[in-house]
Amino acid sequence: MANKYSKQIEDTIEKNKQKYIDHLLKLVSIDTHDIGHGIEGGLEGNGQEYLIQVFEEMHADEIQKDPLTEEAIVKCNELYNEGNIGHNYENRFNVYATINGKSKKSILFNGHIDHMPADNLEHWKIDPLKPEVIGDKITGLGVADMKAGLMAGIMASMVLQDAGIEFPVTVKYATVCDEEGGGNGSLCAAMNGVKADAVVVCEPTNYELIVAHMGWVFFQVEVSGIAVHSGLKLAGVNAIEKAGILMEAIDRLEHKWLLKYKHPLLPPPSSNVGVIYGGEAGSTIPDYCCFKTCVHYLPNLMSREQVIKEYTDAIYERCQGDSWLKEHMPKITTYQQGNPFEMELDHPFVGAFKNAYTDALGKEVKLVGSPAGCDSRTWHNIVKCPTVQYGPGSLEQCHAVNEFVTVDQYLDAIKIYANLIIEWANEE
Known part of the structure; x- marks a missing residue:
């Protein structure tokens, strides 16, 4: 049975939907892209200032700017093996807002305001930073990943205000930077004490509720060789060919993981070679090759430390079977990482979300896992908040041309989200 406010919420959204859409269009029109995956910086500042204006118009009881700092990330790395060190934080700050409710019981909506830069501009139907409603789609850069989710969370409170419904619980917001660089924004929020009784991470989920996601580690493997003219090939050592031998070794490790580890909601662990470069000309034996990979691994069944050890062991063991690599071991480094997440399915917050979904859409939500990691891990693993992931859009639209x-x-x-605020108050 739907809660007593669900029809009022629905009618209010229908009456004011253009206002809610316009807020999203405005946010998408503001360039907030990361530079070099956040390592070189980010342009989130103007977008955050706009959200402050929105919170002020909503008469939020508290609004706070929180600059990202290297100190917080270093501490998080030391304590939790999380955080990506060495990013540029100039004019990069989180924004937190609170709207007090009848009860001190709280719910927090989390979303990242940064997005990836636009690629393949010639294939965009519109200017990526001039979003449009085209037919049944809202198209623009960063709209799926994840400005629609971020704004939808904020608009849920505006709906309650527009409907004249008293807030039954305290509603909090954490709009963060540098998620595309590995999640440093939410990690800073966690280290600075931001928390709530429950958290919704508003990433796109395509009408499904994500209750688990995989962890990940990015590896860089550098291989040396001996450069000579290609006509003297036997006098040289081809670093690209040696790198290929090592890629075969990690493929065998991936196959071993595939047979060993199973999860009811997630795909098997995987390793992807996403970048490879080396050599200068077809007529020269290359003396250097570098390849970069991403490993995705499972919650509760595998650990970051295990993945790094087994991955490096597989590469080094293969080197023992090659006379050159045995004496010239490759350099292996990691440069980005994030732990996996899995929510307890019997928690009352999961029940509250199920009820809210049914209140809103008249059907049951499907519980799934995601191969892509996000900030859910931070709120669940570090802050120890019950956490679910739900938002408009789909993973396929993230980082896509003509994103919508x-x-x-x-x-x-x-x-x-508006129904969830009500249901969370009702959940014992």
């Missing part, structure tokens, strides 16, 4: 969410996905997310 449908109008219905966006408005339905607002409806679900």
